[in-house]
Amino acid sequence: MSSNIYSVGLNHVGAYQVSGVPFITGSTDTLTNTNDDLRFQFPNVTKSITFKNNHNSQAVNVHFAPWLAGDYDYTYGASTNNNYIEVDGGHDVTLQVKCREVFISSTTNSQTLDFEIIAELTNIPAARMFSLDGVEGVAQ
Amino acid sequence: MTFKYNVGLQNVGSYQVSGRPWCKHFATTAGSVEYVSFPNVTESLWAHFDDHSSGHEIQLCFAEPKTGMDMPNDQEYFETTNLTGKNLTEWTVGFWVKGVSLGGRLIEFTDKTSIVVATPTSLRLAVENGVKGVGTISNSDDWNFVTLSVGASNTSLYWNGQDILNVSVAKSAPAGELFIGTYRPTVNFDGFYDDMSLFAVALNDDEVYEMYQKSNRLSSLQTHSRADDLVSFWDFESNLYKNYVSNPDDGRNVYDRISDHDLSWNAGGSAAPADATYALGSVSGRALRNHSISLTGHAEIHLPFKTTGIIYSSSNIDEFSLFASLTSIPTSRMYELAGPGIDE
Numbered sequence: 001m002s003s004n005i006y007s008v009g010l011n012h013v014g015a016y017q018v019s020g021v022p023f024i025t026g027s028t029d030t031l032t033n034t035n036d037d038l039r040f041q042f043p044n045v046t047k048s049i050t051f052k053n054n055h056n057s058q059a060v061n062v063h064f065a066p067w068l069a070g071d072y073d074y075t076y077g078a079s080t081n082n083n084y085i086e087v088d089g090g091h092d093v094t095l096q097v098k099c100r101e102v103f104i105s106s107t108t109n110s111q112t113l114d115f116e117i118i119a120e121l122t123n124i125p126a127a128r129m130f131s132l133d134g135v136e137g138v139a140q
Numbered sequence: 141m142t143f144k145y146n147v148g149l150q151n152v153g154s155y156q157v158s159g160r161p162w163c164k165h166f167a168t169t170a171g172s173v174e175y176v177s178f179p180n181v182t183e184s185l186w187a188h189f190d191d192h193s194s195g196h197e198i199q200l201c202f203a204e205p206k207t208g209m210d211m212p213n214d215q216e217y218f219e220t221t222n223l224t225g226k227n228l229t230e231w232t233v234g235f236w237v238k239g240v241s242l243g244g245r246l247i248e249f250t251d252k253t254s255i256v257v258a259t260p261t262s263l264r265l266a267v268e269n270g271v272k273g274v275g276t277i278s279n280s281d282d283w284n285f286v287t288l289s290v291g292a293s294n295t296s297l298y299w300n301g302q303d304i305l306n307v308s309v310a311k312s313a314p315a316g317e318l319f320i321g322t323y324r325p326t327v328n329f330d331g332f333y334d335d336m337s338l339f340a341v342a343l344n345d346d347e348v349y350e351m352y353q354k355s356n357r358l359s360s361l362q363t364h365s366r367a368d369d370l371v372s373f374w375d376f377e378s379n380l381y382k383n384y385v386s387n388p389d390d391g392r393n394v395y396d397r398i399s400d401h402d403l404s405w406n407a408g409g410s411a412a413p414a415d416a417t418y419a420l421g422s423v424s425g426r427a428l429r430n431h432s433i434s435l436t437g438h439a440e441i442h443l444p445f446k447t448t449g450i451i452y453s454s455s456n457i458d459e460f461s462l463f464a465s466l467t468s469i470p471t472s473r474m475y476e477l478a479g480p481g482i483d484e
Contacts, residue, residue, distance in 0.1 A: 011153065011157055011468070013152075013157055016157045016158050046158065059190075063163065064161045064163065081164070082164050083162075083163050085163045085164075085461035086165060086190060087188075088190070091438070091440070093186060093463075095465065096158050096159065096465050097159060097160065098157065098158035098159065099160070099161055135160070136162070136179045137161065137162025137163060137179065137466070138162065
């Protein structure tokens with residue numbers, strides 16, 4: 001059977017109303033300094049993302065652009081205008097947000113991370129999502 | 141390519157699709173009050189407080205900042221543009237004023253028909269350029285509501301809705317326009333004005349008090365028992381730029397608005413009608429309205445609201461993360477958040 005050549009668009013309401021496909025990842029990496037970040041790309045546009053910080057004390061930063069301008073072909077960085085949120089150790093947060101990638105960075109140097117990302121994915125291809133580079137509240 | 145059309149505030153689909161992210165991390169300072177605006181209408185918000193020390197607190201609210209008019213220098217004034225030719229045989233004018241030191245001329249008509257002159261503890265009333273008496277005032281460094289009610293044979297001065305001076309004087313209808321601030325050299329009022337209204341009738345004591353209670357919003361004034369006599373209302377928001385005149389010689393306009401972070405706030409509510417300076421970080425600010433959300437420790441909260449902005453206030457040096465899921469609805473489509481549960 002041939003594959004369907006058409007895909008749903010970014011503003012297709014039904015794609016967000018049905019339950020999403022699970023996407024689970026995480027990391028226990030150690031980041032050398034606070035300018036380092038980890039990039040997590042999703043195959044499809046997200047419906048929601050849960051960030052679960054399993055560390056017993058140390059917070060992590062969550063952002064939707066690289067920490068530094070110029071990384072990953074982004075013109076702007078999340079750190080330029082403090083476009084990030086902190087998730088405390090032992091806490092989690094669920095954000096109803098569409099995106100195709102997220103970035104995690106440490107709040108201290110030589111920090112060993114311990115977190116999980118649980119994303120609910122739509123069937124909208126990631127290529128349909130617009131770039132957040134230079135977008136207010138993300139990387140500008 | 142830009143789109144000519146955009147979605148409206150009630151477009152259901154805009155809220156059903158997941159929004160695009162907006163996030164920011166704030167380092168708060170002691171006593172900081174900041175209005176955070178979003179580029180689009182929100183679908184929901186998430187806030188997280190990072191307390192640096194036990195007992196610290198941050199407060200969130202949705203009351204939108206209001207502007208007043210700042211007149212710090214000599215010869216700054218606001219001149220009405222619609223009174224010339226009107227035969228105001230009776231009239232009442234009321235306005236909010238806040239002055240660190242009331243030492244200047246507050247209000248007068250072009251032909252000096254009526255003048256209110258202030259000292260730090262009193263208002264001096266002159267009618268047709270003749271001093272008629274002095275009324276005692278208090279707390280002149282806070283927002284107060286001044287009302288002048290002028291009848292055919294009697295003129296009364298009010299401070300926060302209370303009669304402080306009553307004189308019998310025969311006078312004619314004033315000619316020309318009404319000024320607040322002053323266009324005369326060396327006479328300076330250093331302070332702020334807000335929400336001025338004018339009635340074409342001499343309001344009595346009860347009606348003046350009602351005016352005081354309803355003075356901070358046109359929709360409230362339109363429910364006044366003498367609303368049919370309401371001639372004008374100036375809220376001193378951005379749509380009144382053209383009325384700001386600095387120097388009458390060169391005709392330039394100045395935009396002496398209170399800056400974005402030094403705002404006057406609609407306090408609202410029958411018990412607190414004043415446009416009080418709303419220090420969210422203070423206990424008095426919270427006690428006044430209780431329309432704020434308090435976060436302590438490392439608390440976080442989801443807020444499923446549509447808004448174009450949020451205000452946070454912290455009385456300490458702390459950190460605060462704010463995330464918004466943004467719809468594609470432009471902020472221009474959103475109405476002003478005001479009323480019960482917001483600022484009343």
